[in-house]
Amino acid sequence: MAEFYFAGVDVGSLSTDVSIIDDSGKVLSEIVIPTSVNGSEAAEAAFDSALKLTNLSRDGITAITATGYGRASVAFATGKTTEISCHGVGAHQLFPKTGTVIDIGGQDSKVIQIDSRGRMLDFTMNDKCAAGTGRFLEVMANRLELDLDELSSSKNIQGESAPISSTCTVFAESEVISLLAKNTPREEIVHGLQRSIVNRIWSMVTSIGIEGEVTLTGGVAHNKGLVALLEEKLGLTLNIPENPQTVGALGGAHIARRAYHISLESGTN
Amino acid sequence: MMIPDRSEYLKGLAQTGQKIMGVLPALYPRELLWAFDIHAAEIWDPPGEILHANAHLQTTICPIVKKSLEFILKDPDIINAGYLFPHTCDSLQNLGTQVKDLIGVSLPVYTFYNPKGSFNNTTIKYYRDILQNFQLTLETIYRPLDPEKLLTACELSHKIDSHLLAIHQARMTNHLSLSNEEYFKLMRAQEYLLPADYLNLLEQVDILDQPGESLKTRLMVSGILPPTSKILEFLDELGVSIVADDLLAGSRRIPKFSMDAPSSPIDYLTDRFFVLPPCSTRGGDLDERMHHISTRMKDSRAQGMLFDMVKFCEPELFDHRLLVKTLREKSIPVLTLETELEHHISGQDKTRIEAFTELLFDMVST
Incomplete structure (x- = not known):
């Protein structure tokens, strides 16, 4: 049976945060690094660091949501959603x-x-x-x-x-x-x-x-x-939350997961 | 459909010797001006930085007033027949006084004090009086009014209104294949095109026999001016269609329903003024405005309301709070943006708009 993994990448003005989850919603890794001046580079670096903690490769991630003010600069994302929606979903996952x-x-x-x-x-x-x-x-x-x-x-x-x-x-x-x-x-x-x-x-x-x-x-x-x-x-x-900075990224990962399953059900993936 | 550039068009007209009057927002008897062969070039949000106007105005004055004064202070060549200041709000009325009595411009300055409050025999009588006074003022400067010319102007105005009503209706029912940007560019071309040219433009608009492709997200917008072109472009990118509006520079200038063709010009002009949709700048009943907005939202199947508020716009801000409260009580999503008529879109506003779109899309998909 295929295993699916999902990531949220939150490029904020101060920090870039990544959360990777499995298909059950279990958090596999979370990382926070300073954004510095280049959101795109920060997203790449944070994503690679988060992957290292999971032993997954980039190809192993099924879908990725970019969020935060720098969401448009995340070239490797499969979708983008505002941090407002992501924080809502992330907070709901942690505190239903x-x-x-x-x-x-x-x-x-x-x-x-x-x-x-x-x-x-x-x-x-x-x-x-x-x-x-x-x-x-x-x-x-x-x-x-x-x-x-x-x-x-x-x-x-x-x-x-x-x-x-x-x-x-x-x-x-x-x-x-x-x-x-x-x-x-x-x-x-x-x-x-x-x-x-x-x-x-x-x-x-x-x-x-x-x-x-x-x-x-x-x-x-x-x-x-x-x-x-x-x-x-x-x-x-x-x-x-234990990691309040990664709630947006966590929400992003869950949104990626939900979107992927909707597309599977509707036969568009 | 080619819409001429505002500045180039007006420059070209001025070079032909056309009399052009600069008219401040929003409601004025354009037909009277046309009958005197005066073209009304409306001044809402001229481009350019506000520099000299700040020396004459308080910081809490709205950017429409500031930008208009900046434009007037430049003494532009395209305006050659004076300036008209309708009493839209206290700030514009004060600006009229300031330009006329304190700053001083080489061209004549006219005022037109629209009636406020509820519409009854007194306000109707008052409106007829000020129409006739304005006519007399123009007669003393130009020539006696030719009644036939006024009737022709009213007929032209009636045709323009009829087209605008049909286009507005088509927009609400998705029978118009225009982007947000194209639609509002068309609506706003009336601010500077000669009426015959504008009518010609409206006649070219293709109203579809069948509704267009199903719209992803439908929005109504309220305020003074349409959102800036950058915001309209962004909404287009997001697949959000503005299907109805409650804008002073939009549908609040179009009669609520089709009027009979004019026979008596003064009667026609008076009737037209009083069948315009409810508006914060004319006072009146907020419940009536809310009812009008609700009807438009229902007819256009708009899923949410975007209030695009001009900073420090007093009449709109008085109504805004209660309108938002009432819409929220009806579970209608509302987003409020504040604009200083800048020509860019901030990252924060992009996020607000995108998040609001996500909210509306989530609502539809469940």
Whole structure:
């Protein structure tokens, strides 16, 4: 009996993620590498690395979905789907009771409503500014001379919080410079930054509402302080995947699998 | 079907000595201008960067107003008979005042204050009055109005409307084999072609006897202007057809139903104004607008609604929130984009549009 394998390749602005699954949906390998400046090269490198972990060759992968902002640059993909659909499907696979997905990605954030089968019902994305995204945190980490892990480890939600704009990354950076000049403790600034992102996400959540369980995806889900503040704001416990960055790639792999089986059934493959 | 380039066409006309008036959006008695042999060249979204206009306008003014002022400040040769500012919104009305009284241009500046609110005997009387006042204004500058010429202009307008209604209906029922881009290029050619040339163009449109190939995804679009050509191209690529619209530069300028041929011009012009579809720029009842949109969606079997909102467009933003809420309550998928009339499409907007298409496609396939 032939064995089928499927892959999702998520080329994001900060990281490129690959997930490979078998026909039962079991995850065989997952990988995350920085995208750097060339999405196409990052996709090739990440895919090869993910394959190495499985002992499969490129020819052994039955279908591949490209997703993420660089999805068009993945020449070896057999299909492409937006990261919005992919995060919905990926979150559903990991937490089947998910009704709402909050994805805080590198350059944009989304709130996605999905049905009981993981299909998208509605979504909203942040507007043109990077406020409320991973890039926002990266810019601020640079300004605070912290690495992202240090920024992520702060979980002092009861502590003091410096007021920081949630509408504009550039304004927020100026505010951080002013706060540093006034010797405001970095812990308070970090807390203020986390609150700023949470406020931004909150306004998106309120525009489409919350249904079912809420799953948080994207690299920012590693930020413990932000997760705690978001849970406090939403008044619920979030589902946090073990690998929040690869949820889009996982969804892509499942979409590839589903599309392949539909094409088999309809006799087009 | 060859549609002449706007700029080249108007330049050519100006060189023949044709009187050309620059007309700001959106509703004005074009037939009166035609009766005075004045061609109306509408100014909605002239290309080019906004530089000098910013010195005169607040940052929160919509890009239509900013781009129009930028165009006027360049004192273009193709406009030789003045500018007309209909009262479409407060920003355009203020722009009219600013251009006339503060900035100053060498050409005459006219205003036309359309009635707002519900349509009743008072607004009808008011509309007839302003039509006659505008006629008198033009007579003082040009010559007494020839009633026969006005009747001929109304007849031409009636023929154009009849064709547009038929084409619009054909679009809704898939009897028109035009891409999104071709369709809206055709709709917008009325903004600059001479009425006889536009009528000639409409007469060439092939309305199919049978519905065309089944459409993958059907969308209705609402807002002021059609999506930019880049977005229309992208929708074409994705296999999404815009089958109906609620656009000020589109179907909101076409009477809701076929009117009788004109006999009395002023009666005809008044009736025409009041049988246009509901519109945020004329005030009126939001429920009526919602009903109109729902009917169009049903008739065209549109699966979702795209609101393409011009940034800071006050009249549209007042209605938008409630329209979205009502559509969502009816489980109709809605996507809102915001445009500053830029000529490119951002990666984020591509993702929004593509994701919305996936959502609609998923809905259909289950």
